[in-house]
Amino acid sequence: MNLESVFETGKSVCDTGSELKVFTGINIVMGCLRYPRIGMYWSSRLRTPLVTEKMTRNRFFQLRNRLKFEIASEIATESKENDQLWKVRPLFDTIREVCLELPRPKFVSVDEQMIPLFGCGSVRQHDPNNPKPLALKNIVVSSSDGLVLDFNIYQGTTTFNPGMLKLGYSAASVQTLSKSLRLGERWC
Known part of the structure; x- marks a missing residue:
């Protein structure tokens, strides 16, 4: 995030790691409260002290707009x-x-998990029967109490090796994720 900001604007957008921890915490609070619009957390009527006392609205949006996990120029085409x-x-x-x-x-x-996605993107799936019809399809290996042990985000035909798709989507999902089960190890 900082490297691209310095390259583009000449200024560092984030000086400390603690500010990123606060930013992450604010996003977790927002995920729990789920107001319809982000600006509502700072509004006078719905003001949320867990958010407003830690970071200003403008600073939050500045960090949000600059957040990057990869530098585009360093990734191969x-x-x-x-x-x-x-x-x-x-x-x-x-x-x-x-x-x-x-x-x-x-x-x-092994099951599917739908992760609500409000942005746009080519990996977004549309399921009209789901309460959240637009979502990322995540194929997961989980324990009986719902703990996710492994996952693979569905990206269409590029999700699996071409040879696996001959068996079908479900079989390819199971075959791909079963590799992480480490059958030779001792289980609980």
């Missing part, structure tokens, strides 16, 4: 073409690494 989520891939990879370190229970399941 081939990677950009093959991975529709290349801009947020480091974030997904970090979360997935933590999921892979969790202990494996005796019984697991």
